[in-house]
Amino acid sequence: MKAAVIGATGYGGAELVRILSNHPYMKLEALLSSSSADAPYIESYAHLLNINSLVLQPIDQEILHEIDIVFIAAPTGASTKLVPMLREHHKRVIDLAGDFRLKDQQQYSDWYNKQAPTEAHLHEAVYGLSEWNQSDIQHASLIANPGCFPTATLLGLAPLIQEDIIDPASIIIDAKTGVSGAGRSPTMNTHFSEVNENLKIYKVNSHQHIPEIEQMLKHWNRQAAPITFHTHLVPMTRGIMATIYATPKVAINEQTLLDLYKTSYENKPFVRIRELGQFPTTKEVFSSNYCDIAVTIDARTGRITIVSVIDNLMKGASGQAVQNANIMLGFDERAGLDIVPVYP
Structure with missing residues (x-):
């Protein structure tokens, strides 16, 4: 091709x-x-x-x-x-x-x-969230590749929202990204002196990825509600960490939660689920197409926390684009993407 x-x-x-x-x-x-x-x-x-x-x-x-x-x-x-x-x-x-x-x-x-x-x-256009829209992608000719923040967030929330385990109105997403997410054209916001040794929240209540996330959540669960979603710029080149909070509708223990995620992604080669008590870092997926996810429950509050990390330029953009092309064209979805993360 x-x-x-x-x-x-x-x-x-x-x-x-x-x-x-x-x-x-x-x-x-x-x-x-x-x-x-x-x-x-x-x-x-x-x-x-x-x-x-x-x-x-x-x-x-x-x-x-x-x-x-x-x-x-x-x-x-x-x-x-x-x-x-x-x-x-x-x-x-x-x-x-x-x-x-x-x-x-x-x-x-x-x-x-x-x-x-x-x-x-x-x-x-077919929304190209590779792990969840494969059947539609297979028959598509035009793919809308998901945004970087929506990819990390939706992969983190999908099992819970589809199984109607959490109260959709309780979802809060605290997401952080490296500077490459702003693109190559220099701006004051990406100037070294502005970014270095600094942590900045941006597009408060107005990020364009909010309706994209809400649209997919609504597709999975009609009860989905508006989310709270905030993004922060951190002084690193690449990587996204989305820390997601939600309240379960019924009592659920951590092992059951972990089993749900492992089952949901057992045949998805680019999503790796961490064992209980282990939380991923952005460097562990650096320059790769992996999304690493950890889940936990706060025994005091009963609140679920999901930590989802990706490389914003790979799984959040070009890696997922090639994964979608592979699915569309009938290739092994891993073709060209079996890239070991770069570490350290």
């Missing part, structure tokens, strides 16, 4: 290049960029010297003619314009941005402050 990456100069695009360079069934054929066309890719990423010889090309229908699958790693808003052209030419598309995740056009406009895609393409 011949693959192309649109938005190759960003961090998500660079991760796609890294994965696809070693993929057994997909060949990276073209790297497309609206801002750096005609430049050798190694001018953007010198670590690929003698590894990648491709030249960045403009987004052109002729270039895409021989391509089978397109990964869009461009900023949110670009896919709304690109997908109609790509689908008209019957290209399979994995969109890493937020354009097609929300099914309600008005909701998308309200949270993203951009014009929504057409109803037809929103209806066609």
